[in-house]
Amino acid sequence: MTIYLDTHLDQKARRLRLYHGDVFVYSPRPTTTALTAFARQLIEDAFAPLTPEEAQHELPVERFVEIVAPLKPRFIHHRRTLELLRALLCDLSGDVEGTYFDVPRLRVATSHHYLDAGVAYPLHPHRDIWYGSPPCQLNWWLPVFPFESESSFAFHERYWNEPVPNSSHEYNHYHWNKTGRANAAKETKVDTRPQPKATGLLQLEPNVRVVCPPDGLVLFSGAHLHSTVPNTSGRTRFSIDFRTAHHDELVSVGGAPAIDRACTGTTLFELRRLSDLTPVPMDVIRLYDPNPPEDLDGVVYKPPVFTSSV
Numbered sequence: 359m360t361i362y363l364d365t366h367l368d369q370k371a372r373r374l375r376l377y378h379g380d381v382f383v384y385s386p387r388p389t390t391t392a393l394t395a396f397a398r399q400l401i402e403d404a405f406a407p408l409t410p411e412e413a414q415h416e417l418p419v420e421r422f423v424e425i426v427a428p429l430k431p432r433f434i435h436h437r438r439t440l441e442l443l444r445a446l447l448c449d450l451s452g453d454v455e456g457t458y459f460d461v462p463r464l465r466v467a468t469s470h471h472y473l474d475a476g477v478a479y480p481l482h483p484h485r486d487i488w489y490g491s492p493p494c495q496l497n498w499w500l501p502v503f504p505f506e507s508e509s510s511f512a513f514h515e516r517y518w519n520e521p522v523p524n525s526s527h528e529y530n531h532y533h534w535n536k537t538g539r540a541n542a543a544k545e546t547k548v549d550t551r552p553q554p555k556a557t558g559l560l561q562l563e564p565n566v567r568v569v570c571p572p573d574g575l576v577l578f579s580g581a582h583l584h585s586t587v588p589n590t591s592g593r594t595r596f597s598i599d600f601r602t603a604h605h606d607e608l609v610s611v612g613g614a615p616a617i618d619r620a621c622t623g624t625t626l627f628e629l630r631r632l633s634d635l636t637p638v639p640m641d642v643i644r645l646y647d648p649n650p651p652e653d654l655d656g657v658v659y660k661p662p663v664f665t666s667s668v
């Protein structure tokens with residue numbers, strides 16, 4: 359696995375390397391800084407007068423959840439977020455007709471198991487493609503504040519080529535949208551939402567972690583086995599992530615190897631084209647789900663910023 363910093367490669371060559379497991383890191387640049395700064399402002403407003411990264415030491419966990427639960431959709435569904443995200447992708451992808459993307463998520467990883475469920479669930483080792491994502495999905499990840507190796511996420515590189523026995527056959531993406539997603543804020547102790555997981559023992563060490571400055575960016579394949587590092591930094595980590603897929607690999611069912619994936623349903627209903635926010639064409643979606651549900655209400659996640667503007 360090679361880690362590229364501020365690559366000179368064009369986006370097509372970059373995609374090919376991403377589908378071989380390489381990782382791309384970018385230094386802060388105006389478009390990443392603009393998106394992260396907006397998230398930072400919303401987070402600071404929500405926690406004021408407390409410092410967001412330190413607030414977990416001041417607040418009962420129920421109050422922390424009360425703050426984070428509305429903060430996440432506020433960021434995700436904000437018109438400004440959508441504008442800034444599209445500007446970032448125009449800058450770093452460039453191919454506005456070929457690139458599809460979804461709305462960003464805001465992740466919260468508290469320190470020392472203060473909150474390990476629901477709105478701050480630390481992701482166990484997983485591949486995103488176990489969750490209904492296409493093998494060509496790319497993950498874009500940006501830290502909002504400075505963070506450490508002890509509050510980062512880890513790549514488990516050896517499993518890039520090695521199948522991991524897992525429970526993805528029990529995961530249906532439409533069922534998840536209907537139940538799991540809606541219940542996140544109710545989970546404050548143990549996360550009970552059924553998620554695809556490795557079913558055997560994993561060798562999680564050694565692993566690779568990338569620490570970049572806030573406003574920097576890490577780009578990697580959704581087929582990588584990765585996990586949230588148990589946060590022992592003493593500070594809550596806030597990060598943004600979103601997904602893209604490119605038309606060329608979508609229509610050829612290309613991308614990274616999908617060596618151990620058995621989920622059903624597809625995330626492709628959630629993506630929009632960068633140029634005009636049109637959805638992924640139905641004939642392309644059928645390549646990933648030959649029998650999509652006839653009634654998409656409730657089983658397909660429709661962020662307001664997409665539904666109101668298309």
Ligand SMILES: [Fe+2]
Binds near residue numbers: 485486
């Ligand atoms: Fe992930």
